[in-house]
Amino acid sequence: MAATTDTEHEEHTGAAASRPSAARRRPGPIAMAVSVFGELLITAGLVLGLFVAYSLWWTNVVADRAAGKQADKVRDDWAHGRGGPGALDTKNGIGFLHVPAMKNGEVLVEKGTSNKILNDGVAGYYTDPVKAVLPMSGKTGNFSLAAHRDGHGAKFHNIDKIKKGDPIVFETKDKWYVYKVYDILPETSRFNVKVLSQVPKESGRKKPGHYITLTTCTPVYTSTYRYIVWGELERVEKVNADRTPPKELRS
Amino acid sequence: MGLVPWYDGRDGMYGWIWRHLPGNTWVKALISLALVVAVVYVLFQYVFPWAEPLLPFNDVTVDNQ
Numbered sequence: 466m467a468a469t470t471d472t473e474h475e476e477h478t479g480a481a482a483s484r485p486s487a488a489r490r491r492p493g494p495i496a497m498a499v500s501v502f503g504e505l506l507i508t509a510g511l512v513l514g515l516f517v518a519y520s521l522w523w524t525n526v527v528a529d530r531a532a533g534k535q536a537d538k539v540r541d542d543w544a545h546g547r548g549g550p551g552a553l554d555t556k557n558g559i560g561f562l563h564v565p566a567m568k569n570g571e572v573l574v575e576k577g578t579s580n581k582i583l584n585d586g587v588a589g590y591y592t593d594p595v596k597a598v599l600p601m602s603g604k605t606g607n608f609s610l611a612a613h614r615d616g617h618g619a620k621f622h623n624i625d626k627i628k629k630g631d632p633i634v635f636e637t638k639d640k641w642y643v644y645k646v647y648d649i650l651p652e653t654s655r656f657n658v659k660v661l662s663q664v665p666k667e668s669g670r671k672k673p674g675h676y677i678t679l680t681t682c683t684p685v686y687t688s689t690y691r692y693i694v695w696g697e698l699e700r701v702e703k704v705n706a707d708r709t710p711p712k713e714l715r716s
Numbered sequence: 717m718g719l720v721p722w723y724d725g726r727d728g729m730y731g732w733i734w735r736h737l738p739g740n741t742w743v744k745a746l747i748s749l750a751l752v753v754a755v756v757y758v759l760f761q762y763v764f765p766w767a768e769p770l771l772p773f774n775d776v777t778v779d780n781q
Contacts, residue, residue: 688775
């Protein structure tokens with residue numbers, strides 16, 4: 466500020482006033498070090514605060530924008546007869562996941578579970594370490610998915626709101642796949658890849674079937690454990706001309 | 717004067733920056749604001765996206781690693 470000239474002026478006005486101001490201008494090396502350290506701490510605090518804002522708010526803004534754009538493209542392709550289960554064009558997303566219990570509308574599903582994919586605010590189906598079996602293949606197996614719990618769209622944030630018996634609906638170009646949740650594992654090790662097995666034995670199922678598995682991290686804001694939800698295919702509905710959703714999504 | 721070049725023994729690095737900005741108080745305030753915006757932009761656009769995968773907050777998949 467304009468303090469430089471002010472203090473200089475003070476020095477000339479009287480000896481009594483100049484004493485404290487002179488002392489303030491030449492603090493000892495320890496005082497200086499403490500002052501610099503303090504400013505660095507304040508700076509670090511601000512940067513960390515900004516990082517929290519970035520993680521929990523800004524990444525959602527960016528991801529929702531990206532997801533919206535990609536979802537529009539898939540809907541557009543479907544409307545114009547491009548893509549779909551026959552061609553298995555998996556580049557832009559294969560369909561939409563609807564979980565009414567999570568109250569987050571539709572989630573685009575794309576191939577892969579790398580950060581690059583999931584950071585766009587979509588759910589990804591596993592290609593590694595266990596390859597997911599896609600529902601439109603018609604084969605028995607496990608349709609395993611992952612999405613972010615916080616930040617980057619936080620598409621599975623409310624996964625803990627899902628209860629046994631809740632519907633999970635997967636929408637493709639011409640079919641609605643209606644799953645029903647039959648088991649939940651609220652906490653498991655992040656190395657527990659067995660939850661992705663084609664027959665997920667930990668859920669109590671022993672025979673091959675059409676399963677769906679949702680995975681995300683838990684508790685919220687951390688990545689210590691994984692939260693798992695298992696569902697089983699109940700029925701498949703054909704999409705009509707108006708794309709009327711199945712009754713599970715209408716209530 | 718001080719132990720470090722940006723410290724003259726009175727009001728730290730932010731004070732040093734403030735005193736080296738040109739113009740009167742309003743101009744200085746405006747430039748400061750622009751600097752803050754620039755720093756936030758660099759952090760959000762480059763630093764945080766780089767740092768995020770290195771921090772253990774956002775892994776959601778089960779894997780073998």
